[in-house]
Amino acid sequence: MKDYDIVVIGGGAGGLVAAKESRRRGARVLMIQSGPIGGDCTFTGCVPSKALLSAAAERLTFDAAMSRVRRAISTIAATEDAAALAHEGIDVIDGYARFIDRRAVEVDGRRIRSDRFIVATGARAFVPPVPGLRESNPLTNETLFQLQRAPTSLTILGGGPIGCEMAQAFARLGSHVTIIEANDRLLPRDDPDAGAVVQAALTRDGVDVRTSTKAISVERDGDSRTCLRTDRGEIVVSTHLLAASGREPSGHGFGLEEIGVTVDDRGAVVVDDAMSTGVDGIWAVGDVTGRMQFTHVAGRMGWIAATNALSRLAKVRRFRLDTRAVPWTTFTSPEVAHVGLTLAQALQSHPDAKVAHLSMEHVDRAVAVEATDGFVTLIAAPKRGTRHLAGGRLVGATVVAPTAGELIHEAALAIQTNMFVGRLAQTTHAYPTWSMAMQQAALQFFGTSGGFTSTPIAEHASGGTS
Numbered sequence: 001m002k003d004y005d006i007v008v009i010g011g012g013a014g015g016l017v018a019a020k021e022s023r024r025r026g027a028r029v030l031m032i033q034s035g036p037i038g039g040d041c042t043f044t045g046c047v048p049s050k051a052l053l054s055a056a057a058e059r060l061t062f063d064a065a066m067s068r069v070r071r072a073i074s075t076i077a078a079t080e081d082a083a084a085l086a087h088e089g090i091d092v093i094d095g096y097a098r099f100i101d102r103r104a105v106e107v108d109g110r111r112i113r114s115d116r117f118i119v120a121t122g123a124r125a126f127v128p129p130v131p132g133l134r135e136s137n138p139l140t141n142e143t144l145f146q147l148q149r150a151p152t153s154l155t156i157l158g159g160g161p162i163g164c165e166m167a168q169a170f171a172r173l174g175s176h177v178t179i180i181e182a183n184d185r186l187l188p189r190d191d192p193d194a195g196a197v198v199q200a201a202l203t204r205d206g207v208d209v210r211t212s213t214k215a216i217s218v219e220r221d222g223d224s225r226t227c228l229r230t231d232r233g234e235i236v237v238s239t240h241l242l243a244a245s246g247r248e249p250s251g252h253g254f255g256l257e258e259i260g261v262t263v264d265d266r267g268a269v270v271v272d273d274a275m276s277t278g279v280d281g282i283w284a285v286g287d288v289t290g291r292m293q294f295t296h297v298a299g300r301m302g303w304i305a306a307t308n309a310l311s312r313l314a315k316v317r318r319f320r321l322d323t324r325a326v327p328w329t330t331f332t333s334p335e336v337a338h339v340g341l342t343l344a345q346a347l348q349s350h351p352d353a354k355v356a357h358l359s360m361e362h363v364d365r366a367v368a369v370e371a372t373d374g375f376v377t378l379i380a381a382p383k384r385g386t387r388h389l390a391g392g393r394l395v396g397a398t399v400v401a402p403t404a405g406e407l408i409h410e411a412a413l414a415i416q417t418n419m420f421v422g423r424l425a426q427t428t429h430a431y432p433t434w435s436m437a438m439q440q441a442a443l444q445f446f447g448t449s450g451g452f453t454s455t456p457i458a459e460h461a462s463g464g465t466s
Helices: 013-024 039-043 046-057 062-077 082-087 161-172 192-204 295-310 343-349 364-368 404-417 422-426 436-443 457-461
Strands: 006-009 029-033 090-094 097-101 104-107 110-113 117-119 123-125 153-157 176-180 208-210 215-221 225-230 235-238 240-243 247-249 282-284 327-330 335-340 354-359 375-381 393-401
Touching: 006 013, 006 295, 013 029, 013 039, 013 090, 013 117, 013 295, 039 046, 039 062, 046 062, 046 161, 082 090, 117 295, 153 161, 153 225, 153 235, 161 176, 161 192, 161 327, 176 235, 192 208, 192 335, 192 375, 192 393, 225 240, 282 295, 327 404, 335 404, 343 375, 343 393, 343 457, 354 436, 354 457, 364 436, 375 436, 393 404, 393 436, 404 422, 404 436, 422 436
Parallel strands: 006 029, 006 117, 029 090, 117 282, 153 176, 153 240, 176 208
Antiparallel strands: 097 104, 104 110, 123 247, 215 225, 225 235, 327 335, 335 393, 354 375, 375 393
16 A cells, blocks of 8 residues: 555546646656556557548558557547656556545555545546437547548538547448437537538538437348438438537546545536546546546646646635636637637627628638638627726637637637737738637737627627628
């Protein structure tokens, strides 16, 4: 038995940041991880999917694309493995931890004690309760990148970020792809205009997009075909089926409930904004909390938990998660990114907000490279005391462009710092860059840019412009 100042259970993004921040603060740190360190992002999520997308965009063969995926995983995993962590002074045990009381866990018969635990056990692929779906053994993000050859045909259940990204990648790699989405549009958590642009892009790539369509049953036709029946009476036949309906938290099975930690019906460990579970000395971070399931959010949670666990300042004022300026990105072509409030959310909470909307057709860089599908939308609400003076304050932004995932950070910074929107308009941007689209959109709060000025949010939502 060896005692530690802090024990981190789980080696994904949240656990890694928590362990490294704890070690930076001088703590004796143990990480307990069943399987390779790096978590979903490194092995079955962000890294392989972006490698596959880039290879598909270059029209590589499937074999070459999967080789790129494996190289990317291998390179990044090597920076996070047990040897790399040991070099930083972090001990690692490969195993499955279970709490036996509030100050001890057991791993393969070994009892490990600490006054502080950070739970970062992540999430697993969610398979919707469609009759026959689980029995058909569908692909998920956890098995997709193990394919040895490109599917002849691929049905994707779910039109969110994972579904849209993989639909475009596999269509470009030569598969016949069909997306089944129950909502009336793709990317239902983004603004409708963004989903429309992505749907048009996928259609151009040959994807059969079926929105407002629900799967009601799945059958396996021998070993070669999957037959999915929809509520429209259609039968979609394919060689492969991908369940891309999100992920469910992995909070059950670690003895947390037995020591008083609340785990909800989804398997999410319930925490406050300081990442505390409510049980003294136990925090939870990342996907297991059921909150925003992004690697960058998990990392921020890990830093907050470690800091609150070890900082003397946290005894006076705890650090808390602020999601107002967290960017979301879907890496299709074009990319979709948003930060802060969507139009629908802003219409409810800021009815006196103004909206600037700039089509990429008015951005010279987009014209020059013939990539004008997309837009920038900025939502500005009145500032306390100064109202709409200097443009007010930015509360939301959506960008659809080839580099939307990069452009969105300028808006994120504006929200994080509560700056006047006028600062975006005043800042000189290099010409001709994609980022000029942000400046051009911000200029609409002060006059005409791209042929339009900003409009009241209610007018914009109803389709009006000025």
